[in-house]
Amino acid sequence: MAAMELWQVGALFIGIAMAGVIATRVDLSVIPLYVVVGMLVGPNVLGRYAPEFAIPNTDVVTILAEIGIVLLLFFLGLEFSLDRLMEAKRRITGAGLLDLGINFPVGVGLGLLFGWSLLESVLLGGIVYISSSAVITKSLIDLGWIANRESEPMLGTLVFEDLFIAVYLAVVAALVGGSGGLESAAVDVGIAVTFLGLLLAGVRFGGPLFERLFDADTSELFVLRVLAVAVFVAGVALAIGVSEAVAAFFVGMGFSSTDHVERIERLMTPVRDVFAAVFFFYIGLGTDPLLVATTVGILAIAVVATTPTKILSGFYSGRIYDLDDRRSLRVGFGMVTRGEFSLIIATVAATGNGPVMTQVIPAFAVGYVLVMSILGTVLMQYSGVFEGMLERRRSETMS
Amino acid sequence: MTVYESDLPGVGKKFEVELNDGSQLVIVIHNTGKRELFLRESPDSDSEKLFELSDRLSRQVGTIMEGAYFQPIRTETIDTVLSDETLIEWVKLTADSPLVGKTLAESEVRQRIGVSVVAVQRDDETISNPGADFAAEEGDILVVIGGQDACREFQRYVTAEPTTDE
Numbered sequence: 001m002a003a004m005e006l007w008q009v010g011a012l013f014i015g016i017a018m019a020g021v022i023a024t025r026v027d028l029s030v031i032p033l034y035v036v037v038g039m040l041v042g043p044n045v046l047g048r049y050a051p052e053f054a055i056p057n058t059d060v061v062t063i064l065a066e067i068g069i070v071l072l073l074f075f076l077g078l079e080f081s082l083d084r085l086m087e088a089k090r091r092i093t094g095a096g097l098l099d100l101g102i103n104f105p106v107g108v109g110l111g112l113l114f115g116w117s118l119l120e121s122v123l124l125g126g127i128v129y130i131s132s133s134a135v136i137t138k139s140l141i142d143l144g145w146i147a148n149r150e151s152e153p154m155l156g157t158l159v160f161e162d163l164f165i166a167v168y169l170a171v172v173a174a175l176v177g178g179s180g181g182l183e184s185a186a187v188d189v190g191i192a193v194t195f196l197g198l199l200l201a202g203v204r205f206g207g208p209l210f211e212r213l214f215d216a217d218t219s220e221l222f223v224l225r226v227l228a229v230a231v232f233v234a235g236v237a238l239a240i241g242v243s244e245a246v247a248a249f250f251v252g253m254g255f256s257s258t259d260h261v262e263r264i265e266r267l268m269t270p271v272r273d274v275f276a277a278v279f280f281f282y283i284g285l286g287t288d289p290l291l292v293a294t295t296v297g298i299l300a301i302a303v304v305a306t307t308p309t310k311i312l313s314g315f316y317s318g319r320i321y322d323l324d325d326r327r328s329l330r331v332g333f334g335m336v337t338r339g340e341f342s343l344i345i346a347t348v349a350a351t352g353n354g355p356v357m358t359q360v361i362p363a364f365a366v367g368y369v370l371v372m373s374i375l376g377t378v379l380m381q382y383s384g385v386f387e388g389m390l391e392r393r394r395s396e397t398m399s
Numbered sequence: 400m401t402v403y404e405s406d407l408p409g410v411g412k413k414f415e416v417e418l419n420d421g422s423q424l425v426i427v428i429h430n431t432g433k434r435e436l437f438l439r440e441s442p443d444s445d446s447e448k449l450f451e452l453s454d455r456l457s458r459q460v461g462t463i464m465e466g467a468y469f470q471p472i473r474t475e476t477i478d479t480v481l482s483d484e485t486l487i488e489w490v491k492l493t494a495d496s497p498l499v500g501k502t503l504a505e506s507e508v509r510q511r512i513g514v515s516v517v518a519v520q521r522d523d524e525t526i527s528n529p530g531a532d533f534a535a536e537e538g539d540i541l542v543v544i545g546g547q548d549a550c551r552e553f554q555r556y557v558t559a560e561p562t563t564d565e
């Protein structure tokens with residue numbers, strides 16, 4: 001099963017490229033389309049009817065997808081600077097805590113309501129809490145909102161979420177990977193904390209070393225060194241049972257204080273985009289639409305419950321930034337989209353035990369991301385309609 | 400003029416420039432190097448996108464707006480102003496120019512007209528500070544420095560126009 005022929009890798013990229021074309025045509029974000037196309041050409045749909053043409057879900061794809069996760073989180077760390085958080089500390093932490101305080105418990109509560117264990121519910125909490133930096137940032141640019149004041153609470157909240165997700169992933173990865181007992185879980189968390197502590201020390205004191213190490217003359221050498229460090233450190237982390245995503249986040253943070261940030265962003269963005277696309281495709285490959293269909297009940301409940309909460313928390317985040325009703329509403333709509341991080345949490349869940357973690361949560365996450373990414377982008381596109389309603393209602397109450 | 404600078408995590412940087420009429424010019428510099436320009440009529444209104452430029456193009460436009468940009472095009476009549484009075488001028492010698500075949504000493508341009516030849520461009524070669532025994536040839540581009548009137552006079556002399564208007 002591990003074997004994969006070159007033409008199949010080629011077909012994989014054709015599938016991804018076609019998904020990209022379709023997404024641009026219908027004016028949707030690319031992430032849900034990558035997942036859908038992966039699902040269609042994978043073993044669960046095409047594999048049922050024409051297995052000889054289906055793209056297998058092999059180790060090769062898994063490795064490429066893992067590099068995708070590593071690079072996604074590496075970039076997150078790269079963008080994340082403590083100085084920046086400190087600069088706008090009051091507002092970012094205010095909006096971030098509001099977002100966390102409203103949306104995370106709703107997810108955990110839903111999980112408990114479905115009769116899941118506490119850990120499973122905490123995973124669900126993460127999935128419904130974390131908005132999609134990639135899709136939201138792209139929509140902000142496409143709609144031109146990036147130059148408006150509503151972009152500040154949105155991007156600020158995303159930064160807070162990113163910091164939270166790094167800590168969260170470290171903890172849940174250790175808990176899910178643990179053999180179940182509370183003691184062994186504590187040992188796993190201990191190992192994770194030690195490893196991340198070492199990385200953090202590297203981040204704190206390694207600046208000058210990074211500076212020298214990556215002073216490469218050619219773009220080729222530069223890209224290779226960055227990729228080598230990020231993937232190797234993340235791989236070592238995974239080997240000793242720490243989340244590779246979190247390790248990559250710390251490596252990215254290590255670079256964020258060097259002069260190389262701009263060069264990394266310029267040269268590595270296309271590399272990240274290729275592997276990240278494979279990651280979303282890989283999520284689709286592993287997803288059985290029939291399984292997603294069995295989660296449709298909890299999916300509907302989750303969508304109905306977590307769309308208004310994000311709008312609400314976004315609206316009041318806008319208030320923290322002194323925005324008027326109209327712009328605050330946009331912040332709310334803008335934060336509805338969930339995406340890549342919900343899927344990363346689902347891959348963590350899939351390494352666990354029991355049918356809820358290995359099947360229900362991954363299938364649910366795919367369905368949820370599909371619905372929320374489409375719903376979120378549409379809400380942003382048509383926010384003008386709702387803004388108009390808001391204006392009319394206000395002028396009626398005024399008169 | 401007040402300029403607000405803010406970070407756009409994952410995107411780049413944003414600069415808001417307050418214009419005199421109360422509107423704001425918003426410049427977004429993407430990490431990719433792309434620049435987007437927006438205009439905001441009032442602090443409360445939405446930003447209208449004006450245009451976007453590549454990194455390279457926006458640097459050129461920037462220097463033009465700064466007043467520092469010029470593109471040296473090799474024609475016979477471009478000049479660069481050093482001060483109100485002094486110019487550097489590029490003059491190409493045609494076949495019928497009275498300078499062709501003479502050394503700089505023989506043609507006495509500095510003494511008679513008041514311009515100094517500071518450099519000569521011959522094909523791909525640049526001869527800086529040519530000596531008095533430098534012999535000009537057809538096709539040479541002489542770079543001369545001198546007063547505005549002197550430069551004009553030199554131009555006429557080299558292109559062999561009759562000096563009738565003065």
